[in-house]
Amino acid sequence: MEKTAQEKINLQTRYVQLENVNMTFFTKKGTFEALKNVNFSIREGEFISIIGHSGCGKSTVLNLIAGLLHPTDGNLFCAGREIAGPGPERAVVFQNHSLLPWLTCAENVHLAVERVFGGKESKAKLAQRTQAAIELVGLAHAAEKRPNEISGGMKQRVGIARALAMEPKVLLLDEPFGALDALTRAHLQDELMGIMAKSGCTAVMVTHDVDEAVLLSDRIVMMTNGPAATIGEILEVDLARPRKRLELAEDSHYNHLRSEVLKFLYERHARKAA
Amino acid sequence: MSAVSISKKDIKTIMKSDQTIVKPAAAVTPPVAARPSMLALKSRAFFQWLLPPVFGLLLLVAIWALISYQSPNLPGPLPTWQAATELFSDPFYINDPNDQGIGWNILASLERVALGFGLAALVGIPLGFIIGRFQFISRMAAPVIGILRPVSPLAWLPIGLLVFKAADPAAIWVIFISAIWPMIINTAVGVSKVPQDYMNVAKVLNLSEWKIVTKILFPFVLPYMMTGVRLSIGVAWLVIVAAEMLTGGVGIGFWVWDEWNNLNVEHIIIAIFVVGIVGLLLEVALTSLAKRFSYE
Ligand SMILES: Nc1ncnc2c1ncn2[C@@H]1O[C@H](COP(=O)(O)OP(=O)(O)OP(=O)(O)O)[C@@H](O)[C@H]1O
Ligand SMILES: [Mg+2]
Numbered sequence: 001m002e003k004t005a006q007e008k009i010n011l012q013t014r015y016v017q018l019e020n021v022n023m024t025f026f027t028k029k030g031t032f033e034a035l036k037n038v039n040f041s042i043r044e045g046e047f048i049s050i051i052g053h054s055g056c057g058k059s060t061v062l063n064l065i066a067g068l069l070h071p072t073d074g075n076l077f078c079a080g081r082e083i084a085g086p087g088p089e090r091a092v093v094f095q096n097h098s099l100l101p102w103l104t105c106a107e108n109v110h111l112a113v114e115r116v117f118g119g120k121e122s123k124a125k126l127a128q129r130t131q132a133a134i135e136l137v138g139l140a141h142a143a144e145k146r147p148n149e150i151s152g153g154m155k156q157r158v159g160i161a162r163a164l165a166m167e168p169k170v171l172l173l174d175e176p177f178g179a180l181d182a183l184t185r186a187h188l189q190d191e192l193m194g195i196m197a198k199s200g201c202t203a204v205m206v207t208h209d210v211d212e213a214v215l216l217s218d219r220i221v222m223m224t225n226g227p228a229a230t231i232g233e234i235l236e237v238d239l240a241r242p243r244k245r246l247e248l249a250e251d252s253h254y255n256h257l258r259s260e261v262l263k264f265l266y267e268r269h270a271r272k273a274a
Numbered sequence: 275m276s277a278v279s280i281s282k283k284d285i286k287t288i289m290k291s292d293q294t295i296v297k298p299a300a301a302v303t304p305p306v307a308a309r310p311s312m313l314a315l316k317s318r319a320f321f322q323w324l325l326p327p328v329f330g331l332l333l334l335v336a337i338w339a340l341i342s343y344q345s346p347n348l349p350g351p352l353p354t355w356q357a358a359t360e361l362f363s364d365p366f367y368i369n370d371p372n373d374q375g376i377g378w379n380i381l382a383s384l385e386r387v388a389l390g391f392g393l394a395a396l397v398g399i400p401l402g403f404i405i406g407r408f409q410f411i412s413r414m415a416a417p418v419i420g421i422l423r424p425v426s427p428l429a430w431l432p433i434g435l436l437v438f439k440a441a442d443p444a445a446i447w448v449i450f451i452s453a454i455w456p457m458i459i460n461t462a463v464g465v466s467k468v469p470q471d472y473m474n475v476a477k478v479l480n481l482s483e484w485k486i487v488t489k490i491l492f493p494f495v496l497p498y499m500m501t502g503v504r505l506s507i508g509v510a511w512l513v514i515v516a517a518e519m520l521t522g523g524v525g526i527g528f529w530v531w532d533e534w535n536n537l538n539v540e541h542i543i544i545a546i547f548v549v550g551i552v553g554l555l556l557e558v559a560l561t562s563l564a565k566r567f568s569y570e
Binding site for chain 2: 064115
C-alpha cells in the first residue's frame with residue numbers, strides 16, 4: 001500500500017517515537033520504577049542528546065531504543081515500526097567500547113559488516129566496507145592491532161567505526177567520550193560532527209557533559225531525577241552548522257543555551273544531597 | 275664522573291676479604307669489563323631458577339634414603355636406581371601378553387587415558403557450553419552433576435564391566451566418567467562469566483548462534499576450558515593406575531600390582547616415579563598449550 005503524504009511527514013518528524021514509556025526493574029530487593037511516562041519523538045536526521053544526573057535513567061532510555069530492554073508499559077517505534085528487539089538499523093556505541101579483545105580492530109568492525117551486508121555482497125566488497133569504516137575514523141594504521149594495544153580514544157573510535165559500518169538508520173551513543181581526557185574528547189566530538197554531517201543519520205547520545213550536548217545536538221532532552229524519572233524539558237539548539245567550538249565559545253546564544261541546561265541541572269532539578 | 279663501577283655485592287666481598295687493601299686492581303678495571311656479560315647474567319639467573327627445585331628433589335631422595343636405612347624392607351635410592359637402569363635398558367620387550375616391557379605398559383595406560391579423556395572432552399566441552407548458555411538446562415543439570423560428581427571413580431568400574439563385558443572398555447569408561455566433570459563445570463562457569471557487554475554486542479549486531487559461539491563464547495571461555503582440561507587429565511591419570519590394578523591386562527597400574535605379587539618393591543617405587551613424571555609431563559604440555567591459546 002502506498003504511504004500517504006501525511007504518513008510520510010509523520011515518519012520524518014517522528015522517526016523514533018517513545019509513547020508513555022514506563023520502565024520498572026524487578027530485582028531481588030524489590031521493584032524499582034526507573035522511568036515513568038517518557039514521551040518524545042525524534043526527527044529523521046536529528047541529533048538528540050539526553051542529559052541528566054547520574055542514575056536518572058539515561059542509559060535505560062537508550063537501551064530501550066536499542067531494543068536491549070523492553071518497556072514494562074508503553075510503546076517505542078522506529079521508522080514507523082514497533083521496536084521489538086535489537087536490530088542492525090539501530091547501532092550502538094557502548095560507553096566502554098565493548099570491543100572483543102581477541103579480534104583486531106578491523107576484525108571487530110568486520111564482524112558487524114559481515115552480519116549486515118553478508119549474504120548480499122561479495123567478500124571483496126565487505127572487506128572494502130570494513131576498510132572504509134576504519135579509515136573514516138582515521139585508524140588505518142591501527143587496523144591490525146588488538147584493542148589492548150591501542151589507546152582509549154582509539155578504542156572508542158573503533159566502536160564508532162563498528163557502529164557506522166552497519167549503515168544504521170539510528171546511531172545510539174551511550175556516553176561515548178565519557179572515559180576520555182578533555183583533549184581527546186574535543187577531537188572526537190569534532191570528528192563525530194563531521195561524520196554525522198556526511199552520513200546524515202539520526203543520532204541519540206547520552207552525555208554528562210553540558211558543552212558536548214550543546215555543541216553536538218539539535219535538541220537536548222533533559223531528564224528529571226529518578227526514581228520514576230521522566231523528561232523535564234527539551235531544549236532546541238538552534239545554532240547554525242557547521243559549528244566551530246572556538247567561535248561558539250564567544251557566541252552569546254551558545255552561552256545562553258549552555259546556561260539554560262546548567263540551570264535545569266543545578267537549579268530546577270538539582271540532585272538531592274547524596 | 276666516576277669511571278669505576280662497584281656493585282653492592284662487590285663492596286661486601288671486598289669488605290669481608292682479608293686482602294682488601296692488597297687487591298685494588300679488581301675495583302679499578304674499566305666499567306665495560308667489570309660489568310658481567312649478558313650470557314653470564316643469564317646463566318646466573320638460570321642457576322638461581324634451577325637451584326630450589328634441585329634442592330627439593332635432593333631432600334626427597336635424602337629422606338627416602340634415611341627411611342630405607344631404618345626399614346630394611348624398603349629399597350633405598352641406590353638399589354632402585356640400579357633396578358631402573360636395568361629396567362629401562364630394554365623397555366619394549368614382549369615375552370608373553372602378561373609380561374611386557376615397561377614402555378609398553380606406559381603406552382597402554384596412556385592410550386586408555388587418551389581414549390577416555392578424549393571422549394570426555396568430546397562430550398563434556400559441548401555440554402558445558404550448553405549448560406552455561408541456557409539457564410533452564412543449567413538448572414536441569416545441577417542436581418545430576420551434584421549427585422554424580424562426588425562418586426569415587428572406581429565405583430563406576432562394576433557398571434562398566436557389566437555393560438561392556440570387557441576389562442578394557444570398562445577402564446576407559448572409568449576414565450571417561452571421572453574426567454568429564456571438570457571439563458563440564460569449568461566450561462559452563464566460563465560461559466556464564468561472559469561479560470554482558472559482549473552479549474549486548476552480539477544482540478545489537480544480531481549475531482547468529484554460531485557466530486556467538488565462535489567469535490564471543492569460545493575465545494572467552496578457552497582459558498576456563500583449558501583449566502578444566504588440565505584438571506581432567508590429572509584426574510584421568512590418577513584414576514588409570516587404580517582402575518588397571520582391578521582390571522588387569524597391560525598397563526602401568528597392572529604392572530604395579532604384578533610387581534607387588536612378585537614382591538619386587540624396587541619396581542613399585544620406579545612405577546611411582548614413572549606415574550608421577552608422566553603426569554607432570556602431561557600437565558606441563560597442557561599448560562603450555564593453554565598459554566598458546568590465550569588471547570592476551
Ligand atoms: N537491570 C537493572 N536492574 C535494576 N535496576 C536497574 C537496572 N538497570 C538500571 N537500573 C536502575 O535504574 C536507574 C537508571 O539507571 P541508568 O543506568 O539508566 O542510569 P544513567 O542515567 O544511565 O546513569 P549514569 O549516568 O550513571 O550512567 C538506576 O537507579 C539503576 O540503579
Ligand atoms: Mg548510563
